[in-house]
Amino acid sequence: MANAIAVPLTGFMTQRFGQVRLFVASVILFMISSLLCGLAPNMTTLIAFRALQGFVAGPMIPLSQTLLLSSYPRAKAGLAMAMWSMTTLVAPVMGPLLGGWITDNISWPWIFYINIPVGIVAAAITWVLYRKRESLTHKVPIDAIGLALLVIWVGALQLMLDKGKELDWFHSAQIVTLAVVAVVGFAFFLIWELTEKHPVVDLSLFKRRNFWSGAVATAVAYGLFFGNVVLLPLWLQQWMGYTATQAGMVMAPVGLLAIFLSPVVGLTIAKVDPRRYATFSFLVFALVLWMRSTFNTQADFGTIMIPTFIQGIAMAFFFIPLVTVTLSGLTPDRIPAASGLSNFLRITAGAMGTSIATTLWENRATLHHAQLAESINQGNIAATSAMSGLASNGFSTEQVMGQINRLVDQQSFMLASNDIFYASAVLFLLLIPLVWFARPQSGGAGSDAAAGAH
Known part of the structure; x- marks a missing residue:
């Protein structure tokens, strides 16, 4: 919540404090809040420090994009976008893997402590490289209301x-x-x-067709993506017997193809209509989710991992083209505000996607449970045979019904997962026309605009 509030304020705070000072201050405060989270003595304190952490981290993502783009000549802006997009997309997937390993093998406070050395390096390098390239500042009246x-x-x-x-x-x-x-x-x-x-938030950006079509397409697609990123490990851990580390390992291969293909996309984005790349990304996302919709409880590690590996292709073609469309035609001084607002939409959509996916998952599981339970009767030979087998092994009637109920639950949540995956695949296909609402862009227009942010 705190992060969602802070992100759209990036443009306003940049005008008052400067891009470099604001970014470095954000990183330093993030380290301090991470330390406080690790030291939190109880849940109430931890939640308070997490809120602080989320708020101070707000400007980091949009300003990291702006500062990185300012370091590259216009001809290489696509490559800069590729580097930025890799961290933005891969981090939410790799995070659970690293977090699961730390939780299983060390202790949960180290999930926060690990941010400190990384933050020190990031703040130091940023200050050394950019302190003499600070953006112009001026005192803008605070829009308190x-x-x-x-x-x-x-x-x-x-x-x-x-x-x-x-x-x-x-x-x-x-x-x-x-x-x-x-x-x-x-x-x-x-x-x-x-x-x-x-x-405090420049809503006039929505008057630009490229901005609203690109930002909305990015937000909805990210909501679908993030909802499924949360759902898959949840299903694996709760109903497939995976540990947190094992569930994270299933998600890890997503970065392999993304790392190799993102630079290719960045280098060619100036020569290809970004809407074509975005369309290709949505098609691959739809394919991946359709593959997941065919899973069953007998799916092995490799079967579950294959769609994740393919998803790396979709991720490589996702952020760079859509950010290019979203920022195209904007003057350099409007880039921080546009980036902050589009990232606010993306973060909010991610939260909504998670809530909707997990709620629908449980609701669909309840429906499937009722339907499966109706089929367990004397006329169901498979169910009768299974119950007889358990009873012959010494299980009491209560134990037999408990085992059967557990199997029904497992099947119900698997079917519910398949429903969510299939619906998400269809929604990705329906998103494609939205991308084409943007006006045709001459190669790299968005990247060029962003590259001139300094």
């Missing part, structure tokens, strides 16, 4: 998404209240920001 409205509606939305499944969504008065606050708060925020002379 816009900021307050942003905190209210985003906070309500994130709390609704976080608590929705736990409280049974709109059957809960608390969730209904949060939804009303989010909708009303957003409406007031929209009206205020569109009429404010110095808005």
